[in-house]
Amino acid sequence: MELEHLDDNIIFLNQSFYDRDEMFQFVSNELLKNGYVTGQYLEKVIYRENNHPTGFKLKTINVAMPHVDSEFVKKNGMFLITSKKGILFKNAENDENVLVQIVFGLLLKQSDTHLNFLMKLASSFGNDQILQKIVESNSKVEIKNILKDILK
Numbered sequence: 804m805e806l807e808h809l810d811d812n813i814i815f816l817n818q819s820f821y822d823r824d825e826m827f828q829f830v831s832n833e834l835l836k837n838g839y840v841t842g843q844y845l846e847k848v849i850y851r852e853n854n855h856p857t858g859f860k861l862k863t864i865n866v867a868m869p870h871v872d873s874e875f876v877k878k879n880g881m882f883l884i885t886s887k888k889g890i891l892f893k894n895a896e897n898d899e900n901v902l903v904q905i906v907f908g909l910l911l912k913q914s915d916t917h918l919n920f921l922m923k924l925a926s927s928f929g930n931d932q933i934l935q936k937i938v939e940s941n942s943k944v945e946i947k948n949i950l951k952d953i954l955k
Contacts, residue, residue: 812833816941816943817885819886831848857870868909876910878910887938
């Protein structure tokens with residue numbers, strides 16, 4: 804995925820949601836409005852998350868990487884949500900609850916690019932300073948610069 808797919812319209816900083824499903828409802832509406840996904844996105848992302856959780860418990864800041872099959876994506880991109888309060892997800896490793904502060908939502912039309920992109924993104928998870936900068940940022944420009952460095 805190239806940097807031009809990091810769209811200000813789908814970067815949401817310092818958000819607060821009642822629960823994960825409310826967050827998915829919000830982001831689904833924004834993705835539909837901006838032409839990223841099909842009308843089935845909301846149903847498919849919740850179904851996939853219920854059956855294959857994407858939360859990751861890390862040292863200090865937890866993340867999630869929800870995604871759907873490529874047939875429900877109209878154009879490549881990635882939404883990003885930060886929440887200092889956190890959003891409850893299930894842990895991908897053991898199904899326990901994990902409070903997530905950063906959601907990296909993958910929107911990939913070609914499933915073969917999926918793994919390479921995930922590996923680049925996941926490589927940043929060991930760096931608490933990068934994740935802390937993302938959570939604390941109030942600037943979409945700063946977020947895009949951080950992600951540009953990660954994804955190069």
